[in-house]
Amino acid sequence: MSKTDPGNYFEDFRLGQVIVHATPRTITAGDVALYTALYGPRFALFSSDVFARDCGLETAPVDPLVAFHVVFGKTVPDISLNAVANLGYAEGRFLAPVHVGDTLSARSEVIGLKENANGKTGVVYVRTTGVNQRGVAVLSYVRWVMVRKRDPAAKVEASSVPQLADAVAAGDLTPPPGLDFKRYDFAHAGAPHAYEDYAIGEKIDHVDGMVVEEAEAQMATRLWQNTAKVHFNQFERAKDPSGRRLVYGGVVISTAKALSFNGLQNTGLILAINGGRHVSPYFAGGTVFAWSQVLDKAELSPTVGALRLRLVATVDRPCADFPDKDEAGAYAPGVILDFDHWAAVPKRG
Amino acid sequence: MSKTDPGNYFEDFRLGQVIVHATPRTITAGDVALYTALYGPRFALFSSDVFARDCGLETAPVDPLVAFHVVFGKTVPDISLNAVANLGYAEGRFLAPVHVGDTLSARSEVIGLKENANGKTGVVYVRTTGVNQRGVAVLSYVRWVMVRKRDPAAKVEASSVPQLADAVAAGDLTPPPGLDFKRYDFAHAGAPHAYEDYAIGEKIDHVDGMVVEEAEAQMATRLWQNTAKVHFNQFERAKDPSGRRLVYGGVVISTAKALSFNGLQNTGLILAINGGRHVSPYFAGGTVFAWSQVLDKAELSPTVGALRLRLVATVDRPCADFPDKDEAGAYAPGVILDFDHWAAVPKRG
Amino acid sequence: MSKTDPGNYFEDFRLGQVIVHATPRTITAGDVALYTALYGPRFALFSSDVFARDCGLETAPVDPLVAFHVVFGKTVPDISLNAVANLGYAEGRFLAPVHVGDTLSARSEVIGLKENANGKTGVVYVRTTGVNQRGVAVLSYVRWVMVRKRDPAAKVEASSVPQLADAVAAGDLTPPPGLDFKRYDFAHAGAPHAYEDYAIGEKIDHVDGMVVEEAEAQMATRLWQNTAKVHFNQFERAKDPSGRRLVYGGVVISTAKALSFNGLQNTGLILAINGGRHVSPYFAGGTVFAWSQVLDKAELSPTVGALRLRLVATVDRPCADFPDKDEAGAYAPGVILDFDHWAAVPKRG
Incomplete structure (x- = not known):
């Protein structure tokens, strides 16, 4: 064998x-520091033990x-x-x-x-x-x-496709025990926008653009002990029409989420992933942009709300006009990610 | 809004x-490890808890x-x-x-x-x-x-320019409480040079050269949650005459300070920044060199002295001849940084 | 002076x-996280405190x-x-x-x-x-x-060449005190192969290939405070026939060891380095491959064995045919490392 x-x-x-x-x-704390260095997130809850304690947690999760x-x-x-x-x-x-x-x-x-x-x-x-x-x-x-x-020629079992929910139900969301946004420090968090300020259907252009370099993509992938050959083996990738290593899709998710800080400063804490699609491959060196749409809202406690957010990322394509899919489901050129998730957000109370 | x-x-x-x-x-310890990986500093005080304790501190600051x-x-x-x-x-x-x-x-x-x-x-x-x-x-x-x-066309308040000191006065320097270089381990620190060995006016060529890669510059900038667009948005930077992302000036400061170990091995602990100027932008891929001049000296305690140091960095330009500004204040080609600071140094006692 | x-x-x-x-x-934990991000090792003993405790150690070494x-x-x-x-x-x-x-x-x-x-x-x-x-x-x-x-023209002492052992004797291996593989979790470790499954002479192609980027090589080298100019000073390296910075040989050793997980999943813990040779320089951007040969076996305790392994790394050269040196000692093109070491391995008992 x-x-x-x-x-x-x-x-x-x-x-x-x-x-x-x-x-x-x-x-470890090393993983967290690398996460910051590789994607540039600024959500205060993960950045500061003090901020996290003010939100009812023992340390920054x-x-x-x-x-x-x-x-x-x-x-x-x-x-x-x-x-x-x-x-x-x-x-x-x-x-x-x-x-x-x-x-x-x-x-x-x-x-x-x-x-x-x-x-x-x-x-x-x-x-x-x-x-x-x-x-x-x-x-x-x-x-x-x-x-x-x-x-x-191998024989294969009869096919069986599971029924999957379109989205996690708001009632199934499980914020961290003790999470309480009563003392949420909006100034330190970077923006005053609370649950009440977001409307279903609202779109937000996150404006900023961010390149991921090949070395960054590889480090981010190795850090998670993800071994997929397409991310590392250039010798083999040279035979692919692209001639390039593919960047791990999770890099795009984390980069887009970090970019979404600009406009969604108080929604860092993801509670659920409703769905996600890597619309096109991303190759290192392209500039990632992102926009979001509020799909739904839910109240979880007197101080904690949740926003269902659709986060769309593009490459070399600013998002002021919210590039999207058409009615036939075909995405605009440049779109690389469509990521539907729930995130916690403070209620103004 | x-x-x-x-x-x-x-x-x-x-x-x-x-x-x-x-x-x-x-x-976190992750930030410190990344600082080492990104700039290559070798000052013992920040590298070793044991060394720091021998200097009167609880752990490495x-x-x-x-x-x-x-x-x-x-x-x-x-x-x-x-x-x-x-x-x-x-x-x-x-x-x-x-x-x-x-x-x-x-x-x-x-x-x-x-x-x-x-x-x-x-x-x-x-x-x-x-x-x-x-x-x-x-x-x-x-x-x-x-x-x-x-x-x-916006109206603006009457102008007001603050009076700023040319340098922090030696009497205003505040070394860490407890700092005592009586048991300073010169062998582990990497050089025998003490306060007494440095003369005002003395120039030191730090000899070594160090490239910063684009990925390193970006990681160093994200790690500090610095979001300036010029460091990350290549799509937009392509319209600039340089066509390049600018490297955050702090990368140059830290790289030059790390290079200064070679000749200033016992002066890692910066106590004050008297002044600093990014003379020219630095683009990733250039080799950074540095030289220093001792501008002043001060005794802070029986075992701790301070050197006022001018640290000059260049790109693709070795510093054996100490490239400087002329009498009109114009810098020699290749100079990218002029950084005036106080640093603690052990006295031989 | x-x-x-x-x-x-x-x-x-x-x-x-x-x-x-x-x-x-x-x-620090930051160093360990960077090690993972830079090389991609997956050996469970270093990755999980829980796994390490099950092996008789207090935390992951x-x-x-x-x-x-x-x-x-x-x-x-x-x-x-x-x-x-x-x-x-x-x-x-x-x-x-x-x-x-x-x-x-x-x-x-x-x-x-x-x-x-x-x-x-x-x-x-x-x-x-x-x-x-x-x-x-x-x-x-x-x-x-x-x-x-x-x-x-300098006079030099009479020459003196030390006698060096071909390999560390099995009896001189010193596994960590307390190491006991009785409860070794083969499923979490990633493969069922124990000491008993490896035969002397057996060759294993590790299949996967991994690029090291220039930024990664530099970070790996700075992290260890290795200052060799050939790794960092591109201005000077431009005068070399290669025109390139050399990658620190230790990067190749760690990359090859990480690749060896695929086939040697339970042999992460190196006990001795019998010999090592950097056959050719490695330049960033090449894809590293590796293969191993079992040179010897030894029983260290009722649950711990050791394999003497020869780990050979190549660049842009898959190792399905085990590229090696010929009888005259000349290595096949593409070979960059020949690294002979002892590693601990669980016995099935």
Whole structure:
């Protein structure tokens, strides 16, 4: 038996199969500093222990996207090493806050399989759960990817596509225990805008643009122990029509979320990922821009509200005119990400 | 009201106005490691808890330039988002040491305003103070920047230019409480040179050269949550005659200070910034060189002295012949920084 | 006397001379996070405190290569600032585990000197020891480098070349006190392969390829406070036939070791460096590949075994056919590293 891991091919997956992913990871202050250096987030809740205590937490929690990247990275060798494309996310819920010192591990259950008509690939649906050192689930999400078959002639189970919710219900959102925005310091947070100031349908251009360099993309990907070959192996990528390494899609999500500070300064704390699509690949060196739309609102407590936000990112394309998809679902040129999530926001009370 | 922050224009500032800056920041061991990785400093006091204890401190303090970058970064969205140029620094004093775990926040007072004759821009003078979680000021400095007017026709207050000291007086220097160089370990520090060995007027070529890559410059800038567009938005910068992103001036300061280890091995602890000027912009990829001159000396305690040092940095220009400004004040080609500061140094006793 | 350190030239070294190196260094969680971001290692023992406790350790130890880089970096200004080439390593032993919070310092003893026939250079052999804050040696290794003479006419001591062991004897390996793989979690470690599954002579292609960018190479080198000019001074390197900065050889070692996870998932803990040779320089941008061969096996305890591994790295050259040296000792094109080490591995018991 070869000791080198070839990854799983489509015919290797079984419905109901549970995969324990490798390399549990203790989150450190070093990871948090690198997250700041790589993406430039400015949300006060993750930046200051003092600010976090004023919000009812013991110390600054780790940005939920850090937990997402750590858990996602662990799944790559088992789920998407032979993937053609990462197709989407759904039903992502952040279930418990993560702090420096917590150790995360991950497992996935195969919840759907559908062979493509060409017989060469199929779509694998997994529900992945990240668990901390006390066995508490900290996040859970569904992802589906198109995976190559090793052998086009291989027999494959009858197809089964899971029913997935369009969005996490507001009633299922789980803000960190103790979270209370009564003493929220709007001046230190950077803007006075509260829950009450955002209207459903409102669009916000985040104005700023940010380049990600190749070295930054690689460091961000290695940090999460994500091993997908397309991000690192230039020798092999030279044979691709693009000739370029692909940037890990999570880099685009985190960069766009950091850019969204300008206009959504008080919505850093992501509570759920309703859906996400990497509309086009991003290559290092392009300038990322972003805009958001408020899709929905919900009250979670007397001081905490939630906004359902659609965050759209583009490359080399400012967003003053909110580039979007047309009625047929085709995206405007330059759009690279469409990311639907819930985030906590202080109520003015 | 738009929720996107357009930054302040010259006519938005008022004399005496106090601005509380966003995003308090807890300094971590991750920030310190990144500082080392990005600039390469080797001063033992910041590198080793054991060395720091032998100098009378509880643990290794954070390099004062880290505190400076953190505080400076916070001011950018409010003070210099619409700046044409960062003109200078003065009266910078490091008032209390910063350790890992401290949370810094920043506020600025507008202490001077002077419209330029063209009516399109003006100079804003601010005194910025960084404060820790106990409300103790850890540093204070004056900065002046040239800022665009939103509306050239806007009326502007009568001009007021503050009187600024040429240098911080030696009597106003505040080394960390407890600092005592009696047991200073010169071998571990890397050189035997003490206060007594440096003569006023002495020039030192630091010999080594160091490239800063674009990715490094961006990471260094994001780490300090400095959002100035010129550092990140290549799409917009492509329209500039340079076609390039500008590197944050603080990167040049920290790189030059790190290079100065070679010849000034025992002067890492900056106590004051007397003045600083970014003579020319620095673009990533150039090799930075540096030289220093001893401008003054002062005894602070039986074991601690201070050197007033002028640190000059160049790009693609070795400094064996100490490139300088001429009598008319014009700098030699290649000079990018002229940075006048006080630093602590052990006395041989 | 100039205060700028010119480094030592060949005629400056004396047999038996002991050099205390500058800049003791407290290892932090930030260093560990950067190590992960720069190389992408996935060995569970260094990644998870929980996993490490299950292996009998209090917390996750620092990867021994971190300790090696820290100690190596300190020696550069004294030993190899004027080196023409880093010729080899031998008798490297990791003597005690290093944890976050430990402070390492380094000293070297000159154990061999041999002038070259051309009279312009000579080979210096040093045994370097890294010591923690309790005075306990954590690692020791021999390195030899070719160093320029300042003055070709300088008289030099009679030559003395030390006898060096081909490999560290299995009986001299010192795994961390308490290390016990009885509860080793193979699922979380990423592969089921135990001591019993590896055969002497077995070759493993690690398949994956990894680019190191210039910014990454520089950050990795600065992080260890390694100042060798060839890594940073592009202005000077432009005069070299390559026109390029050289990447620090330790970057190649750590990158190759991280790649070796794919096939050697349970052998992360290096116990000894038997020998190492940087066969060719590596320049940033090339894709690194690696393969390994099992040279020897040894039982250290009822649950802990050791594998003697030869790790060969190439650039832009996949390793499915195990590119090697021929009988005359000439390496196949593309080979850049040949690194012989002992690593701990769990026994199935």
